[in-house]
Amino acid sequence: MTQEQRSAGEGGPAVRAREEISTEELYKRVPRRRGPWRVLDEPARALVIATAAAFAVGSLLWTLVTGFVEAEAALAFGVLIALGELARITLPGNREVAPVASAGAIGYTFLLTIGGADVHHSGWQVLAVVTVGFALGELPHIAAGRTPEWSDLARRMMVIVVITLGFRPFAGDLSPGSEESEWWPALGLMAALVLAGWLTDAVIAAAIRAERLRTRFTVAFRDELRAHAGLGMAIGSSGILIALASTITGLAGLLVFTAPLLVTQVAFRRFAEVRLTYLQTVRALSRVTEVGGYVATGHSRRVSRLAKSIGCELGMRESDLLELEYAALMHDIGQLSLRDPIASGATVFALPREQRRIAELGSAVIRETGVLDSVAELVRRQCEPYAGDGDDGPPPLGSRIIKVANAVDDLVGESADSERMQAVLERLRMDGFGEYDPEVVEAAARAIERAAARW
Amino acid sequence: MRALPGAARVYIGLVVLSAVAAIGLGPHTGIDPATLALVVVLFVVTESISTAMHNGKAGISPSAAASLAAVVLVGPVGAAAGALCSAPFVLRRQNIVKRMFNGGQLALVGYAAGHAFLALGGEVGPPDRADFPWILLPFCAALGVYGVGNAVLMGLLMWCLGVVRLEPPRRVRWRTLATLEGASLGYGMLGLFIAAVWGVIGAPAILLVLLPLFIARWAFDQCIAEQRAHEATLATLCQAVETKDYYTRGHCMRVSKGAGMIAQQLGMHAERVQTIRYAGMLHDVGKLGVPTKVLQKPDKLTEEEFAAIQLHPMRGYEIVREIGFLDEALAGIMHHHERMDGRGYPMGLAGGDIPEFARIIAVADAFDCMTSTRSYRKARSIEEAFAELRRGAGTQFDPTMVAALIAAVDREGWELPDAVEPPGDDSAVVAQQDHDDPSVPLRVAGEAER
Numbered sequence: 001m002t003q004e005q006r007s008a009g010e011g012g013p014a015v016r017a018r019e020e021i022s023t024e025e026l027y028k029r030v031p032r033r034r035g036p037w038r039v040l041d042e043p044a045r046a047l048v049i050a051t052a053a054a055f056a057v058g059s060l061l062w063t064l065v066t067g068f069v070e071a072e073a074a075l076a077f078g079v080l081i082a083l084g085e086l087a088r089i090t091l092p093g094n095r096e097v098a099p100v101a102s103a104g105a106i107g108y109t110f111l112l113t114i115g116g117a118d119v120h121h122s123g124w125q126v127l128a129v130v131t132v133g134f135a136l137g138e139l140p141h142i143a144a145g146r147t148p149e150w151s152d153l154a155r156r157m158m159v160i161v162v163i164t165l166g167f168r169p170f171a172g173d174l175s176p177g178s179e180e181s182e183w184w185p186a187l188g189l190m191a192a193l194v195l196a197g198w199l200t201d202a203v204i205a206a207a208i209r210a211e212r213l214r215t216r217f218t219v220a221f222r223d224e225l226r227a228h229a230g231l232g233m234a235i236g237s238s239g240i241l242i243a244l245a246s247t248i249t250g251l252a253g254l255l256v257f258t259a260p261l262l263v264t265q266v267a268f269r270r271f272a273e274v275r276l277t278y279l280q281t282v283r284a285l286s287r288v289t290e291v292g293g294y295v296a297t298g299h300s301r302r303v304s305r306l307a308k309s310i311g312c313e314l315g316m317r318e319s320d321l322l323e324l325e326y327a328a329l330m331h332d333i334g335q336l337s338l339r340d341p342i343a344s345g346a347t348v349f350a351l352p353r354e355q356r357r358i359a360e361l362g363s364a365v366i367r368e369t370g371v372l373d374s375v376a377e378l379v380r381r382q383c384e385p386y387a388g389d390g391d392d393g394p395p396p397l398g399s400r401i402i403k404v405a406n407a408v409d410d411l412v413g414e415s416a417d418s419e420r421m422q423a424v425l426e427r428l429r430m431d432g433f434g435e436y437d438p439e440v441v442e443a444a445a446r447a448i449e450r451a452a453a454r455w
Numbered sequence: 456m457r458a459l460p461g462a463a464r465v466y467i468g469l470v471v472l473s474a475v476a477a478i479g480l481g482p483h484t485g486i487d488p489a490t491l492a493l494v495v496v497l498f499v500v501t502e503s504i505s506t507a508m509h510n511g512k513a514g515i516s517p518s519a520a521a522s523l524a525a526v527v528l529v530g531p532v533g534a535a536a537g538a539l540c541s542a543p544f545v546l547r548r549q550n551i552v553k554r555m556f557n558g559g560q561l562a563l564v565g566y567a568a569g570h571a572f573l574a575l576g577g578e579v580g581p582p583d584r585a586d587f588p589w590i591l592l593p594f595c596a597a598l599g600v601y602g603v604g605n606a607v608l609m610g611l612l613m614w615c616l617g618v619v620r621l622e623p624p625r626r627v628r629w630r631t632l633a634t635l636e637g638a639s640l641g642y643g644m645l646g647l648f649i650a651a652v653w654g655v656i657g658a659p660a661i662l663l664v665l666l667p668l669f670i671a672r673w674a675f676d677q678c679i680a681e682q683r684a685h686e687a688t689l690a691t692l693c694q695a696v697e698t699k700d701y702y703t704r705g706h707c708m709r710v711s712k713g714a715g716m717i718a719q720q721l722g723m724h725a726e727r728v729q730t731i732r733y734a735g736m737l738h739d740v741g742k743l744g745v746p747t748k749v750l751q752k753p754d755k756l757t758e759e760e761f762a763a764i765q766l767h768p769m770r771g772y773e774i775v776r777e778i779g780f781l782d783e784a785l786a787g788i789m790h791h792h793e794r795m796d797g798r799g800y801p802m803g804l805a806g807g808d809i810p811e812f813a814r815i816i817a818v819a820d821a822f823d824c825m826t827s828t829r830s831y832r833k834a835r836s837i838e839e840a841f842a843e844l845r846r847g848a849g850t851q852f853d854p855t856m857v858a859a860l861i862a863a864v865d866r867e868g869w870e871l872p873d874a875v876e877p878p879g880d881d882s883a884v885v886a887q888q889d890h891d892d893p894s895v896p897l898r899v900a901g902e903a904e905r
Binding site: 187230248264276283284 | 582583584587588638641644645647648651652654655656659660662663664666667668670671672673674675677678681682683684685687688689690691692693694695696740741743744746770773774775776777778779780
């Protein structure tokens with residue numbers, strides 16, 4: 001594209017985007033301070049990062065003072081960890097992982113013999129090597145302006161700390177002879193420690209996530225366990241394998257045993273890409289109703305953002321939140337089937353019969369995909385009153401959330417005036433016909449209040 | 456496999472028989488029955504989890520790892536026996552002929568690789584420390600024999616089936632082939648290390664090695680499911696946009712298909728073909744920004760109304776520009792109404808300045824429009840549409856793309872949309888003219904026809 005085309009192509013939308021910012025920002029969940037005081041907003045995150053940093057610095061100092069042993073192995077594993085860190089990926093839900101680096105670090109921890117000769121490195125040396133490897137792997141990223149998610153980096157470090165401190169002190173006693181059976185105690189301990197590492201990871205991640213999204217810890221914990229189960233197992237088994245193989249093959253085994261893990265990593269990265277694309281597609285196409293003049297500009301996006309923060313507030317699971325986001329983005333898609341846009345585009349002012357019809361039409365469109373049935377159900381029941389209106393009982397939580405979020409956005413519109421927002425919330429609270437779920441309205445009030453608090 | 460050609464039957468029979476013969480004849484000393492049993496299990500598992508990559512078009516099977524581990528652990532005859540015995544138990548939907556061939560093929564290749572391993576001084580049995588690194592030499596020889604043997608046996612089968620002909624090297628998809636071979640060599644290397652770890656901890660080695668592979672397989676499955684969901688959603692939403700106009704239903708799907716056919720005919724890389732399919736699907740999304748009454752208007756359009764129509768590629772671009780993977784497709788969507796002579800919209804680009812994707816979509820778009828029914832005319836035949844495209848080649852359309860479409864449609868055929876009955880009620884919108892139609896241009900007041 002030539003310069004001229006580009007400027008012509010983006011002039012219009014750019015202007016619109018600037019107008020949107022005020023309200024878009026309003027629903028962002030994290031009220032963040034700027035500057036060094038930011039850490040105080042998220043104490044758990046700050047604590048994790050500080051602990052990991054302390055371990056990193058401490059291990060480096062300790063190893064400098066007490067000296068290095070078996071430099072060759074340290075170098076080989078350090079390089080592997082650095083390369084793995086360089087190839088880090090981001091999973092859905094903004095989870096940064098570096099499978100090869102983690103597996104390399106676990107492998108170095110579990111290393112008992114190399115080609116028959118016992119190794120004697122201490123746990124502190126493992127941590128020092130991991131620290132240097134992480135740092136080297138991150139440098140090119142930082143140089144290119146892609147700073148790591150520090151809390152995720154700290155989490156990767158803490159997992160290794162747990163595993164290392166649980167294994168290295170006993171390494172001398174575990175070193176097996178030539179018999180197969182003598183490996184069993186070591187294998188058992190390795191498996192147990194990998195499990196412990198996985199749990200630690202989930203606890204830390206859940207604490208940080210719960211703090212950031214204001215969701216419940218138990219919900220976040222379960223989400224994290226699930227999110228890291230597959231890859232965690234792959235990382236753990238590869239780490240053990242690397243350690244075992246080094247017994248026979250020497251350090252050559254390092255490269256080969258990371259191969260299956262690389263395949264796994266590629267698969268996960270691809271999945272994350274597709275997931276992101278999917279979300280982008282739905283987000284983009286949810287705007288067709290705006291371009292068609294059916295709803296106010298940015299309506300779908302704002303409703304989905306508010307719905308998501310209400311969902312977090314009410315402790316919804318991650319998978320449910322994703323469905324809620326899809327449903328909120330597409331909640332007005334049924335308007336496409338209308339011959340002419342309804343007055344002012346706001347469904348909240350439409351007749352109940354009309355609202356119902358839009359919901360039904362939209363749900364039919366979504367059901368057509370064959371893969372989003374539960375999303376279609378949320379959209380279908382989005383305008384039912386909270387108490388339920390007949391055979392099916394009360395509508396699902398997602399539908400109730402969309403109803404409230406839609407009403408708030410329709411009534412407040414693009415303005416970011418807090419007084420008007422309060423008046424709207426008050427109106428929803430006072431509503432006496434059992435239309436809006438009071439719990440959802442309160443959650444919405446909390447979400448909005450927190451978002452507004454930073455001004 | 457319906458109606459297997461005679462040659463293929465004979466060939467498959469030969470492969471299986473020679474595998475059986477090799478197992479029957481070969482020396483059976485030095486094969487540990489317990490290890491052999493575990494090798495069979497290894498074969499069954501690896502064959503069952505062959506990863507469907509590249510959208511399921513080519514399956515990469517980690518069975519190379521099993522074969523080469525078997526070669527090291529139980530020797531050529533053991534490897535062949537393990538492969539053949541595992542064939543009936545593989546958990547995959549396959550008919551018996553395919554199973555037999557797969558088993559026979561794996562057995563023969565394993566047998567050959569085993570002999571290569573022995574010939575260069577490899578020793579059968581779990582390797583120990585003293586064997587490294589010199590075991591790599593015979594092992595790599597075995598790996599090479601495995602790769603070549605596999606390709607030859609498979610190629611012969613394809614040739615018997617008449618699926619492939621000897622093609623000039625330019626047309627062979629080298630990249631895909633290299634990926635496949637590379638992956639299978641990588642898995643093969645893993646075989647040596649399975650054998651090595653086997654020497655340390657015995658059978659649990661299998662579990663440790665296979666776990667990451669299982670998880671990779673699971674992740675690929677997830678990935679493919681998500682991809683399908685994405686495509687289904689995209690198609691549905693595009694169709695939802697089209698419900699505004701009764702006659703253009705299915706238009707986006709057909710343009711997507713036509714654009715894909717042109718791209719393939721031009722020999723584009725598979726990824727770009729996929730991208731242009733998306734672009735074709737989304738090319739008219741912006742039409743939603745055109746007021747219904749303009750789309751419906753039976754009379755000549757005023758200047759403003761025509762301007763509204765001219766804006767739709769831009770609106771489409773606005774909607775989809777946030778979708779990251781589209782890149783090149785965005786330009787295709789924005790410029791799909793440019794003309795080669797520079798009289799199109801929205802920018803009035805001419806000739807080679809028009810992005811390639813836009814030139815492709817323009818042809819597919821016009822072709823589908825002409826071959827479907829509109830309220831003001833019946834569908835034209837494919838030949839008539841071709842004639843119209845040829846007439847416009849050079850002025851409106853890129854001749855290369857027109858030729859590619861004609862060649863592709865001649866070869867693969869084109870499914871015409873069902874004849875549309877005019878709707879009885881007035882729920883749907885019926886356009887009285889179509890901006891896509893090159894044979895009946897839009898009529899704008901006060902101007903010559905466009």
